[in-house]
Amino acid sequence: MSAPARPGPTALLATGCGTAVASVCALGLVQIQRSLAGPWAVAAVVAAGGACAVLARTFGRLNEVVPSGAGLPAYLSRAFGRRVGLRLALPYLFLMIALAGIETRIVGTLLGAVLGVPAWTCGLAFLLVTWGVCRLGVRPGYRAQVVATAALMVLLAGAALLALAGALRDGRATDLVRVAPPPLAVFLAAVGQAFFLFMGFELVTSHVEVAGSARPVGVALRRSVVVLTGFYGLLVAGFAAMPAVTSPASWLTPQVTMAAATGGALGVAAVTVACLLASYTSFNGALLALSRLVQVLSSQGVFPRGLARVDPQRLVPARALDALTVLAAVAAVLLSGHAATLVVLGAAAGAATLMYASALWARERAPFREAGRSRLARLVSATLAAALLLLGSGAVIEAALTVSSRAAAASGGTHGR
């Protein structure tokens, strides 16, 4: 009998980055860059990355003690009891479905622009193809995920570097750097919003079952935060340095606008293909992982028990897959406007910080806390958890304020954010 194939460190690192880097992240970065000028937007991303570095160690510890693919529900249930654990984990599931709806619309917009057909038909086709492939039990291998993630990150980083080089060449660099500090509340709200960008990096813990031990997963967690912080920092600087364009692509796809401004038609084509590949691999993986979670939750009566049914041939939770696909389609239809999208991004940041704060609290309880854990370390964890909740609340409030000011401006008001 051959030994089971185990993902290597590169594959785990790409998986950690790949689940966090979705096309929707570009929207989040643009939102941060609009509320903060260039270097402060970078600082907000780096601050969130610093907190995530602590969280990476926290998730590493949770995964070491409970090496379970069930992830968050398993950790939180072990620390706080089953009922509380489930209640803390469920908002994350619902937000993932809402984000899947937005991602579907982004993919529809990208494909529609290339094929010259309405975006909604392309979004629907993308959903149906992904659902069909998942129903067959086919999922992209680690190698495909590495290629898709690396291609997207390299291309977008390249576009950001070109935008920065263009700003230097045009003599705009000084204007970009020399900006007054923002109000503290605005900066902190942007830091809270930046947690949304990292949302999903911790899902690499679900690969502990095939990785053989928690150690390589812990390494991937820490490295993915470093890579993501550098990538997002560069990208938000690139968005700030981007020259004004006369005909921007859809507001849903600012990465295409940047590719057009820096790389022309070739850049647009490359970024579009990379976005589609990355969206497909992450969507496919997320749909299969979430459907399994829904199946298990349904078998426990949290959702209708019919959703627990597994296809005996393909061994996939067929009904849960069907339900998630329908819900993603409904989310794509309902979240069609800019305002609704911003609300979801704010709520996603809030859900991410709630989940991360819960993980920090769980880490300080049995069975995760070591016998010799110092009081200082516990105090640091508690402080960071409280700070995360405040930052997340700030991100939600900021999103709500942005939406209301847009609504006021649209209805004839004079102020806008």
Place this chain on the structure above:
Amino acid sequence: MSDLQAALSVFLDAYLARPELVSRQRGWSPTIALRATDTPSVVTVRFVDGRPQVERVEESPTLVVSSDERMLCDVLRLVRSPNEPYLFGELTVQGREADFVRLDYIATELCPS
């Protein structure tokens, strides 16, 4: 015979009593270890083409299922679905995803909760 070994026999008897379920697992040949986390108990069973083999297993497992002994016995005696302890982090698995998805399917079929 240990409690864990006896519980495994209950599970395998229930499985073999479902010929249609056994025939659906044709081509599946893992070596599965069930390891208690609170006692030294461990039992190993090898499947060849979906059928469990009764002889002593020498090779290293391709799938390891770990939990406390009582939980493992409950799952093997079909008192409890494996989904419940898995979701709440009380039962963990290590090995190929395809293997533990299939094992979960078999256990759930035998013990619909």
